[in-house]
Amino acid sequence: MLGVVVARAVFMGINPFAIGYLAVLFMEPKGRILAMVMVALGVITSMGTEGMIKYLIAIIVFSIIVSMIEYRSKKITIWSMSGLAAGVTIVLTCFYSTLSDNFLNNVVMGLAEGIIVFVSALVFHKGLEPVFHTRMKGEALSNEEIIGLATIGGVIIYGIPDMNALGFSLPLTCAMFCVLLIGFRYGAGFGAVIGAACGIIMALRTGELNQLGLMCMLGIISGSFREMGRIVDFLAYSGGFLILGELYKNSRFNLEGFGVLISCAVLFFLLPKNLVYGKSMKDTEREEDVYIHQNLQNIARGKLRDFSESFHNLSSTFHTFSEQKEELDKLDKRVLFDQLSEKLCKDCENCSYCWEGHFYETYEGAYRIMEQVNENGTISLNEIPGEFASRCICLNNFLEEAKRSIELARINMSWSNKLAQSRAAIAEQLGEVANIIDDFSMDLYKPSDDEEKSKKIATELRRNHIHVKKVAIFEKRDGKIEIYLTAKTDKGRCVTSKEAAGIIGKAYGKQMRPFDGCKKVIAKEMETFTFVEDTDYTVYTGFARMNKEKNPVSGDNYSFLNPDTGTFIMSLADGMGAGQGAYEESESVIELLEQFMEAGFRKESAIKLINSIMVLRDKEEGFSTIDLSILNLYTGYCDFIKMGAAATFLKKANEVEVIYSTSLPAGIVPKADYEIVTRKLYSGEFLVMATDGVVDCIPGEKKEEFIAEFLNDLKTNNPKEIANSILNMALEQNGWEPMDDMTVLVAGFWSKA
Structure with a gap:
């Protein structure tokens, strides 16, 4: 049916x-x-x-x-x-x-x-x-079966007639509910993929290409708040829905949002728990997925790569239709020439005289006129071949029609290029979805087969009155270790998870610490705890900022983020201009960056998706710079990623290195223009990021060199004091009047040893 x-x-x-x-x-x-x-x-x-x-x-x-x-x-x-x-x-x-x-x-x-x-x-x-x-009773669906069912659902949504009544849109409601349910049930990774699939479907239905990014973002939001329960998750989802609808003012999110939210709420809260959470969600995720289904991860990884290849193929298909023209080609000009000659010469009384008696001279003269008009947009009488001008009795009409035909052809070419640009944007987003699936497959942990280490950990914990039921050791893509422990204490004792991490670390031979979401105390009830390999470095931060005069809000936005155990991200966005508009622009960029990076997206994928979303927005909404510093707390290596951002300063023991950028801000060109620079950081060094409002306050041409000298002479190890000193110095150089919104971020990098 x-x-x-x-x-x-x-x-x-x-x-x-x-x-x-x-x-x-x-x-x-x-x-x-x-x-x-x-x-x-x-x-x-x-x-x-x-x-x-x-x-x-x-x-x-x-x-x-x-x-x-x-x-x-x-x-x-x-x-x-x-x-x-x-x-x-x-x-x-x-x-x-x-x-x-x-x-x-x-x-x-x-x-x-x-x-x-x-x-x-x-x-x-x-x-x-x-x-x-x-199927066996209780048998879970595989990853490819879930994606297959989601794809069928997306196609069904696309095929549903667009019935609207009282703000209720059946296709949009079905799409939004699928994204909410799949994100809540299976997490941010699946939510992003399903959001992308439904976004493609809605984009094809409505012609609004921004639906792809919007749905993908909502899938991430639904998956990110799933642990807090249905109510909190739906409130977060509704907030994201309304914010994104306001952000994209021409989208159907605004027009039909109220009815869609009510419909989704009714369906989401009326569904039975076993359909929303699945069978014993906590036990399945923390124990069954960890212990029983370890061997299925390799199969899932291979199947996800197959689906990734399918998305790559779809991306390539759209790329074949996205070629753009800069000039009219020979075929276009030949068609125009034939149309023009037939239209003006067919009913002319001199047609046979020109095209039969003097075919070569007439053809060459008419074609030269077309070429001249195409190159210069017009042609003067002295540039027309004399023989052609003497024979043609409709010369003025021929020239005017040639100009009109060329102009019309250029307009058609411009619209064709815009359509090709939209196809290219879809192709880019499909390609990034494929990359996301690739990354998701790589993030499936590899179970360790070192039984001796597991037994040693269990033995040491029992010696410290912790009764261990199961120990599972997993190796992540970067080679770091995560240990899942199901345990309780004996005889009513209580042991902190930090103390247990110390015991586990000694047994395994590596420094361990409790995962951020892990319970703090091991008590008499059997529960699952997660321990991760501790980092070698730590970061302390500080910031200072100043709004442009008479502006209640700053057009700059920033974020300090730890998306996982071994990564620290410092991000800074500067919206074009100042005031509320610039603030909203930079805020949307920072929020998208936070969501993408917390969901585990590659930094390149996050940058490209944000850029493609901003390209498809109304041009009048402006652009935003993106400045990222992604620091690996295990190795000390830092990636500096810039899109139109001001220079970053790396303060070392006896010098200051300046990292420049020549790229464009996000949202200007369809293909993301960004630069990545990697540096090794050592204990005691500082990262300093600032917006152009700080740099522009420095007089002269060598602004960055002036700030570098100031940092080199600064004698403090407090990140907050460094940020305040830079801001005060810049204001002093400009007579204590900010030229633009000013923001300074500082991160101090220290070894734990």
């Missing part, structure tokens, strides 16, 4: 999901006729006559070929079925292309449609496996 809705998912004039879904249904011999009828019904109700005939023929041809193959007692696998469906679609599209003028473009479109049919069939098959095959 869902085939009717899936087959209504038409975009860009094609309907690949109908054929892909039919291919999956044909894997089951029973019910094929009904499946054909339902898919055909969806095609008939959603497409025009020409497209309807094409896909109905494809359905019939596909079913005949499948029947012929099975008649010879040959079993068809899902790969063969998908390839067969894709082949039929490509052949029919190529046949239809012979009947149209734009043959080459239609052939390329047919190949792209065939690829989508093939990929969608494989994804749909994974999503429908729980329906086709009997």
Whole structure:
């Protein structure tokens, strides 16, 4: 029955999901006729006559070929079925292309449609496996089955008719509820992926490309607050929903937000707990996923890479349609020339005299006029070939029509380039989603097979009156260790988790500490505790800021963040201009950075996604610089990432290094323009980040060198005092009047040894 809705998912004039879904249904011999009828019904109700005939023929041809193959007692696998469906679609599209003028473009479109049919069939098959095959009671869905079901849900949302009543939008409500539920049930990683999938669907429905970034952001928000329960999670989700809706003023989030929120709230809170949380969520996540399903992680990693490859393929498909033109090519000019000549010369009384008696001279003269107008936008009479001017009795009309045709062609090229730019933005975001899935697969921890270490830890803990049920040691992607411990104390004793970390560290041979979210005390109840490898360095911070005169708020925003145990991030954003508008711009950038980095996104992916979101916003909303310092607290290496930001200063023992930037702020160009510089930090060194409001207060051309000399002469180890000293020095240099919003961030770096 869902085939009717899936087959209504038409975009860009094609309907690949109908054929892909039919291919999956044909894997089951029973019910094929009904499946054909339902898919055909969806095609008939959603497409025009020409497209309807094409896909109905494809359905019939596909079913005949499948029947012929099975008649010879040959079993068809899902790969063969998908390839067969894709082949039929490509052949029919190529046949239809012979009947149209734009043959080459239609052939390329047919190949792209065939690829989508093939990929969608494989994804749909994974999503429908729980329906086709009997499962053990309580058996959990695999990662690929969840993503497959989510993809089917997204296509169904796309195919639902857009019914609006009293602020209630059925497609948007379904999309928002899926993002909320999946993010809450499976976490920020799945929430981001599902948000991206639903965002693509809503972008295709509404034409608002910012839906992709918005949905992805909401999926992260839903997953980030899941541990606090349904009420807090929904409040955070609603807040993000309303803030993003206000941020993107032209989106459907504003127009239909109230009804959508009410609908999502009703569904979310009425669902039974077992559907929202899954089976014993805490036990499953902390014990079953840690101990019982360790061997499934390698399988999940491989499958996630397969899905990542699918998103990469979709990204490549969109890239094929995103080529932009800077100038009219030879084919464009030839078509314009033919149209112009036919329009003006066909009914002219001298047509035969010019084009038959003097063909070569007439052709050369007319073409030179077109070239001259194309290059300069106009042409004077003395630049027209004399023979052409003497023969043409409609010379003035010919010149005016040439100018008009060239101008119209340039306008069409400009709009085509804007459309190609939007496709390129979608392709970039699809590519980054693929990278996110790759990273997610790499973040699956590798279980350690060192039984001796586990036994030694358990023995040492028992000696200290801690009864251990299970010990699991995992190695992260960076080689660091996490230890999961299920334990309780004997005879009513209480032992702090910090004391237990010391015991575990001595037994394992590495300094350990309790994870930030871990309980502080091990008591008489059996519970699971997490211990992580302690860092070698620590950071202390300070800041100082000053608003531009008469502005109640600063256009600068900043953040100090620890997204995981071994990483410290200092971020600074400067919105263009000053006042409330600049504040909102920089605040949105900082909030997105925090969400992306806390969710575990790569720094490159976070920067590119933020840039693509800002590119698709209204230009009048301005831009923002991005200044990031990402410090590894294990190794001491720091990555400085800049997009249009002012210089960063690295204060060492006897010198100050200045790290410059020549890149553009975020949101100016479609492809993110950023620079990454890596430096090794040592104990006692300081990082100093400042906005251009601080640097611009220094007179002369060598502003950065002046600040570097001031820092080198500064004799204090207090980050707060350093920040205040720099701010006061800059104000003093400009007569104690701030030229712009001023912000200084300082981080002191020290070894724990």
